Amino acid sequence: MPTIDLRRRLVELDAQILEQKRALRDLQQTRITVERELRETASYPILALPVEITTEIFHRLPLKVASYSGSGLSSYVAPVSLTAVCRSWRGIALSTPKLWSTMEILFDGVPPTVIAEPGMVELSIHRWLGRSGECPLSLTFILHDNRFPLSRLRTIVHQYAYRTRYLNLDDFNPMDALELYSLSFPSLQAATFRCDSNLETHVFGNAPQLHSLHMLSLPNEGIVLARLHLPWQQLTTFEGTIHNLDLFVVAPNLIDVKCYWPGQNTPALITHSRLTSLTVIADDTILKYLTLPCLRHLDLTVELNRYNFVASFLKRSSPPLISLRAQAADPAFSQWHNAALHVAGTLEDLELLSPSRGVMASIFSSWESPGRRTLTALSNLKTLRFLDVLDPVSQHELVHFLYLRSDKLRSLQLVWYGSPYLYGRTEAGAPGAPAALDTIVGHFSRLRAAGMDVYVGTEDENYAATNDEALDA
Template sequence: MPTIDLRRRLVELDAQILEQKGVLRDLQQTRIDVEREINETATYPILTLPVDITIEIFHLLPLGHGFPRTALASLIAVCWTWRGIALSTPTLWSTMDISFDDIPSTVIAKPELVESSINQWLGRSGECPLSLTFCLRLTEDDDYFSISRLRPIVRQYAHRIQHLNLDLGDHNPMEPLELHSLSFPLLQVAKVQCDFGSESHVFNNAPLLHSLHVGGNQGVVATRFHLRWEQLTRFVGSIDNLDLFIVARNLIDVKCYWTGEDITLGVITHSRITSFTILYAEDDRILQYLTLPSLHHLDLSDPTDDLLESFLERSSPPLISLRAQVANSSFARWHEALVHVAATLENIEISCASQEDMTSILSWAWGSSPAQTFDALSNLKTLHCLDVLGPVDHSDLVDFLYFRARKLRSFQLVWRTSPFLDGHVYTGPPGAPAVDTIYGHFSTLRAAGMNIYVGTEDENYAAKKDDASDT
């Protein structure tokens, strides 16, 4: 073949090779596109969710806890899509929870790292209201983050703080923060634990503050702790006199423990409190000084029988829920006290009940004198007996549940240690189904709509027959 023909053939082959290379490039690019689509849809289907749904999921995560490696910092490292969503959502950056005591000293020694990281985080929150928690319990004797380093942080963001939790321990003073000189126009909830000193002027320029939680090694005295008490609706903490109930007339929810001495004082009536909790045993002494006629919820820790009776008789409140621990007192002697609230009481939770207490509770169904006191307790919907110390008569228990079946919707009997609950046959009270086992009666009551839990924290014996039938 002549040379000219060979050269022409070579040119043709080069052209075909270039054409095939173009086809190969197109195929390779198509393959990359398909692989990317597979990764985004098949391997990571969550990436196909609408952005607003993804943001809602992000809000459910504890994103603002820890320093410097937080859940949110890990989240934005997953992919560019999530990073873009997170960085463009200011509300995700509006919560911060830092324990400075847990940060290594090598990091604490670098203000440019700690403070700059905090400012970078909060800077992404735009103008959103902030929820800040700072824990700093170490003292000056330790290698710690100085409280004074918090001052410029709180000062810079005070105008946007809505919830503030300062845990400085029982021995660190809060004076270095100079809170008295700051304005908190959005602050609604404050929780502070520290050494308050002789006088504390804090949050006196927080017009929206309504919930205050105070911790520390001393009781709160309203005349010493200066703020706008009349605007509070919720208080949690220790008190060593009763000024709180005089100056904070709009309180609705109070959780307190008493650190003061017994005093000779007239009874104080507070007409707005609907929920009252005594946090520690023996603090029920405060009941002798209070009348709470609007009370709906009462939570006690081992109350004294006579104090409870006189308090309920004097207050005569429309009580709905009663929660009490009876480790040392006797619930068997509470009949005289509870008669004053029996008409409205719907929910009772008792902890540490003895065998005598349980016998008394189960006797509410019968015609003995104490039970007659509870004839008016016709609205009882929930009865929970937790951490029960002794056994009960299972037949009495079944009789009680049938008697209360019309109104009682939830019953729990949780023993501290596992009882021997066998399935012996019992006819049940008049009107009950035919002869059946204890488990069978439980099953009948559950089928009628009563939520029954009888057993230990780990096993519900009342559901045993139901579970067996399911298998």
């Protein structure tokens, strides 16, 4: 073979050797990477989970932007913190749009130097929300000191209005400066905001799906509905402080109301024909002025010293009430008895806070006397809860009550401040079954074994869930 051919052959071989060395280096680097990932997986088994399960776990984490640093949105909250764990988690987090669809920013926590830099805050927000794809957005913006210009916030809100499903604007006054009334919110379903009750405010004039409203205000501020222009007709849920009953007039389609009512005189009685759930905070006198024939859930988180208001309200409304939550500390329980009788036939879920001994006896006892009236008509109860109990209760009557109602009552919760003694003995049994002589806790064990959820004890311990075996009769 000629010399020139031999030299050409050597050059070709050198090139092939070089290529093989490069391929070998690549394989060695890949092996190192796989080996490192194997060590990480062995040390952290969660990294071996399928991507679908890891993604579902990520979805269930609290996703909020709670603070701001000079470098941008906080890296100490999910989902930003997830991207710093490992390359695998970073890839999953960045490719899961739903993780980036929730944002909460407290503008008071943004350094003035960052706010002063044009577009810096907006850039971080756009980078975050840009990863959310086309997911519906839940946005919370909180401002107490007016440090962040409302004109800049207006631009942010307007840019993402078309896919905002929930919007919380806390302490942005005046609200009209955000120009929300004519802005289109095609996906907005719920909103929370605080506004100055002394100013006329126009908000959400073009939000066809808006049905839930939470008005943030101090108890002494109230809401002047005549000054607040909202799509009241389409609201089904409302939460906030009210000083009159205009709400029940301007919003005829309300289904669920939770209101702080500081106690005001109202001249007229108002009937609302669609409301099914009412929670009243602070004062129960609101019931003097309402008739709610469709009410199914009533929560009176106030101390009821005037049960006659409740009784007359229930008599007047005749609602198909299935759940009632109320204070019951009044030792003169005759008024409580009169109130409960009006819904005894439909009530399924009853929760009483700080119930007096008389109130509990009126439910548990199966016999009456001239000075002792019972509520045996509460025959449809499925859930019964007594919380913050101070007074003693007849354990014998309690056990017999549970057996008597064992066909329908599925859950009893009785929480004392102190530890109850449950080892007295009584003879009891379900209707039609032989009675058994057992300790109180033994009977609770029998009832639990039969499928009833019984919790009798303190907040920390259920004394009805001991492992003691029931004594044979």
